[in-house]
Amino acid sequence: MSERVTPQEVMKALSAVEDPVARRDIVALGYVKNVEVGTNGVVLTLQFPASASSVQGELVVAIKRAVQQLGVEEVQIHQLASPPAPTRGSALIPGVKHTIAVASGKGGVGKSTVAANLASALQQQGVAVGLMDTDVYGPSIPVLLGSKEQPRVVEGKLAAPVEYGIKVMSMAYFLPKDEAVIWRGPMLHKTIQQFLGDVRWGELDYLVIDLPPGTGDIQLSLSQTIPLTGAVIVSTPQDLALAVAWKAIAMFNKMNVPILGIIENMSYYVCPHCGERAEIFGHGGAREAAKKLGLAFLGEIPLDPVIRAESDAGRPVALDSSSPHYAAYQNVARAVREQAERVGREAPPISFE
């Protein structure tokens, strides 16, 4: 070697080497921990993250070549062990992109029906969807989807029944028809964790989570166990239901869960005989409330005996392209996806150094 290179020159040469996975240069990514220039050549200390393990070999070759091009003959490389991969809160369901909770303050506003139809509409739009029924006291999702299958245990994990292309999990699968769940909080917490961690959800774009009414144990457990993408609030237009919906919104605000918007269910009723529109619970109340709160209004679903009949028969109305509800739910699904992408605030990575 005629003349010694400086560590700065080495760093400069290394900054031309790019990690093909991260698509940034290895200096900016912090892989180069130390550069030592000695009489015999250059000693590099490198540390690759676990995410670069697949390209580590080719990176080492490229790094050697880059330094050799400076006229250095001897390039020694020390590698430090990869630090543990950063953990994110959703380690329980690593393949799920978005988790959407469907909530309301009050019971009986049609949360489960909306959740089942929202999942169906999402599925129609070509995204991979799961539907988790966390209402352990009154599980109704399997009935709404006409689910006859049972979850099976495959290699130590539960394989969820698939209905209309949607992976489904519910407490209803584990209970004889006329038996009830009579549990206190800790059991509920365990159930939520098992529904998330012990079920093979696989790769999903959306996991729609149907919540029981209120602001209790299940809502709390869910918000603590996974970083929810957001919550969708279902309400009827009447003031009473909206007043309780505010409480659900307040709870999610406390837990830092973004509210994706409000859906007005039972928005109005069109008489099948005379075609006249009757606004049984009033109309537009949820839209106004959303406006007041600065939240997105995701759509309105009219009240229709067809919904009741089809739901009892296990056929989501959102799948029948001849029904007026098809379009309504398609719009709701589009609005939910837009909002989910918009809030797409990722959970912060936690790393050890």
Place this chain on the structure above:
Amino acid sequence: MWPKSIKLNTPNHTVWVEWSDGHRSAYSYPYLRDHCPCATCTSSHRGGATASPSPNPLPMLGAQALRPLRAELVGRYALQIFWSDGHSSGIYTFDYLRGLCPCEQCRPFPAHGA
């Protein structure tokens, strides 16, 4: 307020948090352990902000040995730290953690243990 990243640096006994507004907070391990917001450590039900001056009067480990073994997110609103002294019931909400920032800008008068 939302952390963009959380780094636990054991050689420096420091937890680094970068916040969504760009602010960076550095918390020493003993400082965080002393400000554990759990009910046992605060010895009252008034919440973490009123932590008594000596929440950990009989430390099991010296300052050098005290470190987080593990840290996890709680939903999307808090950080839970599993300390090497066996304690793990403190849930540091992001709001609480942000308010705890010991830097001069955030605290002209340094808090106890900072």
